[in-house]
Amino acid sequence: MAKALLVYTTRTGETQKIGDLIAEGLRFSGVDVNVVNVNDIKTEKDLQGYDALVFGSATYHGDMMQKMKTMLFLCEKAGLEGKVGGAFGAFGWSGEAPDRIFDTMKNIFKMNMVSGPLRLKSSSLGGGTKMAQDYGREIAKKLG
DSSP states (O other): OOEEEEEEEOSSSHHHHHHHHHHHHHHHTTOEEEEEEGGGOOSGGGGOSOSEEEEEEOEETTEEOHHHHHHHHHHTTSOOTTOEEEEEEEOSSOOHHHHHHHHIIIIISOOEEOSSOEEESOTTSTTHHHHHHHHHHHHHHHHO
C-alpha cells in the first residue's frame, strides 16, 4: 500500500480542514495517509518513508506561513526527488502560498508533481469539499 504524508500549517484551522479532505480522497483511493501539523516535523527523517508528500499553508500578506518556509528548507536534505507531490492552502484575497510551495517542490526538490496546486477560500464554499477530495484522488492516481 502506498503511503503519503500530508503536512499543513494553519492559523484559523481552514487549511487543516482542506488537508483532512485531501487525505480522505487519498484514503478513498487506498493510500495510507499521515496528516501532521508542521510543528511535528523536526528533522528530515520525519519526511522519509513516504511515496507522496503533500504540503499546505494559508496565504498571509502574499506569502506562506513562516513554519512552512522553515520546513521547506529542511526538505532540501530529505531526498524527495521523484516522489509524488501536491500543494494546497486556504486564502482570503490572494493565494500565492500554494503556488510557491508547489513550485519549490517541483523545481528545487525535483518532485513528480500533480497538475497544479489546490487553492480554496474555504472547504465549505462552492464545492470545496469535493475539490479537495478530488485533489487527493489525483495524487493517488499519480502514485498509480
